[in-house]
Amino acid sequence: MNKDLDFEFYRESWADIQPHGNPSEQAFRLAKFKFPKAIKLSSKMKQDAYKDWSLVYAYQEDYPNALLKLKRVLAIKPHDLTTLYQISGCLNQLQRPEEALVYIKKSLELDPEDLIMHEELLKTLQLMNEFENFEFHYEELLDLHPENKTNSRFYYVKAQALSELNENPLALESYKKAVELFPDDLSFRKEYGKALYDEAYYLEALSQFKKVIVLKPRDKDAHLHIALLYYNLGDIYEAIEELEDNFMYSSDIAACFSCMILCKYHLYQTNKAIEFDREQLKAVLNFDNKEKLQEFFHKELKRTELKLQEISNKEVKNFQLRKLSSLKFVLSILESIFDK
Secondary structure, three states: OOHHHHHHHHHHHHHHHOOOOOOOHHHHHHHHHHHHHHHHHOHHHHHHHHHHHHHHHHHOOOHHHHHHHHHHHHHHOOOOHHHHHHHHHHHHHOOOHHHHHHHHHHHHHHOOOOHHHHHHHHHHHHHOOOHHHHHHHHHHHHHHOHHHHHOHHHHHHHHHHHHHOOOHHHHHHHHHHHHHHOOOOHHHHHHHHHHHHHOOOHHHHHHHHHHHHHHOOOOHHHHHHHHHHHHHOOOHHHHHHHHHHOHHHOOOHHHHHHHHHHHHHHHHHHOOOOOOOHHHHHHHOOHHHHHHHHHHHHHHHHHHHHHHHHOOOHHHHHHHHHHHHHHHHHHHHHHHHHOO
16 A cells, blocks of 8 residues: 555544534544554654644643644644644643743744734733733834834734734724834725724824725725714714715615714704605615624614713713714614514
């Protein structure tokens, strides 16, 4: 028998225990029996066999043995990013975050733009109760590799990782740095604008989205956010004009109509002569955008409710109350359609 083919025969036993659902104990025993044979048959392919063998142990939550096999892989290929990630994961499962941190930093030295490893770094610091010092660890990485101080994507991915962990206020500075280093990148500006919007820095967010429009005049996402920002700044007629002028650019007509109804119903509460078309909104909605729209309006609702608790100015409070009522109105339409 050809040795390489024989190796694949043994290694393919892993395929027997990977289907969806819980692999049987018999499948695990078979894999543990076959992998040692696979390694003996092909020394050139030890790395793949050890890596798959570690997954067999990980499936059973046997992290000490999974870790041993992964370290064998690393001895063969010291710069394998997947293995560094898996080792850090095993160490965290074993409540050894200080050791995991070493492998995470090594991975980020090899690939400073790896979003998953940025997230792992922050999660590991949380396990260590060291999250408040996360900037110290980033400075340490930058001192080792100063070229990343001018790498816009390094700061962008760092900001994304912070946002993924619901640390949006802390992400703002890194988004800002990414934009400063590469001002013509649309995704940098849009994500920075969205982060500013989420933290209610409306004027700053508006500035970012207007710069996106300069770079890409028909960017539908930017036009929609500009309209929402005008609305939140109290310029409701500007918001409506922005939506009407740029409907042709938007592929998400339902979102545009929803925002239009939001604006018009807000005006309707103080001026009953203002018209809004409830049926028009119903006509463009479909089940494809259900979750996206409801998530957006629920998020806005929660943000407005929190803001109301902080406001003392009567005029500002009245505006936010009308906004709250408008959001509830739009949600009632969405839910009456989708819950049928």
